[in-house]
Amino acid sequence: MPNQPRERGVRGAGTVRVVSAKDERPIRVRWEVWVSLPDGEKKRLSGNVSHPNNPAHAKAAGRRALELAKAKASEQRQNVADRFPDMRMSELLEQWLELRAMELRPKTLESYQSVIRLHVLPYLGTKRVRAVNIDVLTEWQQLLAQTSLQRTRVMAHQRVSQALEWAVSRGIISSNPALNRFTKPKKVQAVRQLDVYTEEERGQLVAAGRSDTGPFGMMTAFALVTGMRRGEVLSLKWSDIKGTVAFIHDSMDAQQRSDGTTKTKAGTRRFPLSSVAMKLLDEQRARQDLLRQRAGPLWTETGYVFTTGEGKPQWADNWSRAHARLCRRIGVRHLTIHDARRTYITHALKNGASEETVASQIGHSNTVLLARTYRVTLAEERARVIEVMVPGF
Known part of the structure; x- marks a missing residue:
C-alpha cells in the first residue's frame, strides 16, 4: 500500500502522516514541520512515533510531538532574542578573537586581526549578528571583490565563518549562514616565480x-x-x-x-x-x-x-x-x-x-x-x- 498523502493545512502547521503499510504493526507515523530559527533562517524538523494498533492515536501522538518541536523552536528564538538582542558583528568578532588568542601563534593572531580590521569590520561591523544572512554575506563578498585580492577574500570569509560557527556553539544564533548555500570564494593556486636571491x-x-x-x-x-x-x-x-x-x-x-x-x-x-x-x-x-x-x-x-x-x-x-x-x-x-x-x-x-x-x-x-x-x-x-x-x- 503506498504511503498516505500528506495532510494539507495552514502554512507552517506541519504535516503528520502514516508511513507504515496497511497491515503493519505497530502503526508508524512521521511528522514534519518547518520552523523559523533565531537568525531568520528556516529549518525542517521531523520525527517518527508509533502506536500498537490505532491509527488515530498514532497520528495524535505525532501531532503532539510536532507541536512540542514548534514550541521548543519558539522558546529558543525567544531565549536568543532575550540574551543577545542587539549583539553586533564587531562585538562577536572581538570576543571570538579573545578566545582564539590563547591558542594561536602570535603572527597568526596578528594576521587574523588585520584581515578583520581591514576587510570585515568596515562592511559587517555594525550589523546585528542575527541579521547576517546569505544575502548580506554575498553582498559583502561582492564589495570585497572590487578592491581585494582573491586570497584576501578567502581569508576574510574563513574568519567570519569561524566566528559565526562559534556563535552557533554559544547559542547566539542557531545556524551558520556562511556555510552550505553560501557560495564561498574559491582559492586560486597561482603558478608564480618565487622571489629568491641569486x-x-x-x-x-x-x-x-x-x-x-x-x-x-x-x-x-x-x-x-x-x-x-x-x-x-x-x-x-x-x-x-x-x-x-x-x-x-x-x-x-x-x-x-x-x-x-x-x-x-x-x-x-x-x-x-x-x-x-x-x-x-x-x-x-x-x-x-x-x-x-x-x-x-x-x-x-x-x-x-x-x-x-x-x-x-x-x-x-x-x-x-x-x-x-x-x-x-x-x-x-x-x-x-x-x-x-x-x-x-x-x-x-x-x-x-x-x-x-x-x-x-x-x-x-x-x-x-x-x-x-x-x-x-x-x-x-x-x-x-x-x-x-x-x-x-
Whole structure:
C-alpha cells in the first residue's frame, strides 16, 4: 500500500502522516514541520512515533510531538532574542578573537586581526549578528571583490565563518549562514616565480652577515646556508646541536616569546648541518662568549644560540628590520627573511638535491607542498636534465 498523502493545512502547521503499510504493526507515523530559527533562517524538523494498533492515536501522538518541536523552536528564538538582542558583528568578532588568542601563534593572531580590521569590520561591523544572512554575506563578498585580492577574500570569509560557527556553539544564533548555500570564494593556486636571491647575492649577504658587528647579520647568514624558518633560527639552542646535526623542535616568532611546534606534522626533526653552517656556529659561539664577558652580571643564561647583548632571545621583528638595513648597506635588493629560506630551497633543488631530501630537512611531512610551491624551479631543473640527456642538434 503506498504511503498516505500528506495532510494539507495552514502554512507552517506541519504535516503528520502514516508511513507504515496497511497491515503493519505497530502503526508508524512521521511528522514534519518547518520552523523559523533565531537568525531568520528556516529549518525542517521531523520525527517518527508509533502506536500498537490505532491509527488515530498514532497520528495524535505525532501531532503532539510536532507541536512540542514548534514550541521548543519558539522558546529558543525567544531565549536568543532575550540574551543577545542587539549583539553586533564587531562585538562577536572581538570576543571570538579573545578566545582564539590563547591558542594561536602570535603572527597568526596578528594576521587574523588585520584581515578583520581591514576587510570585515568596515562592511559587517555594525550589523546585528542575527541579521547576517546569505544575502548580506554575498553582498559583502561582492564589495570585497572590487578592491581585494582573491586570497584576501578567502581569508576574510574563513574568519567570519569561524566566528559565526562559534556563535552557533554559544547559542547566539542557531545556524551558520556562511556555510552550505553560501557560495564561498574559491582559492586560486597561482603558478608564480618565487622571489629568491641569486647565488651572487646570497654570497654577498653571507659575507656581510659574518662581518656585521651587530647581532642580526650572523642570523641572516645562518638562515641563508641552512634554510631554517625564522622562528627556528630564533629558537635554536646550543643543546639542540649534537655534532653536525641540529634537532629542530621549537619555533618562536612575532612579538611574543613562546615555544611551539614546527608548522608541519614532521615535529622534532634531525637537521644535518653543512660545514659552512658549522663554521658559522663556531664563529657565533666565540661572539657570544665575548658578549657574556662584556655583560658580566647582567648576562642571563638562556641557552639560545642567537641572543641580545645580555643573553636574552632576539625579537623577530627587530631581525627583519636589521636585515632590511643590511641589504641597503651592501646594495642587495631587499627580500624577506622567509625569502632567505626559499633561496636555500631553490638553490638546493637546482644543485641536484632530491625533493625527498629537501622536504625532510626543511620540515615538510611530504613532497606535495614542496612540489606545489617550487613547481617552476622543479620544472626548470627537469628541463635542464633532459637537455643534458638529450642534447640538441
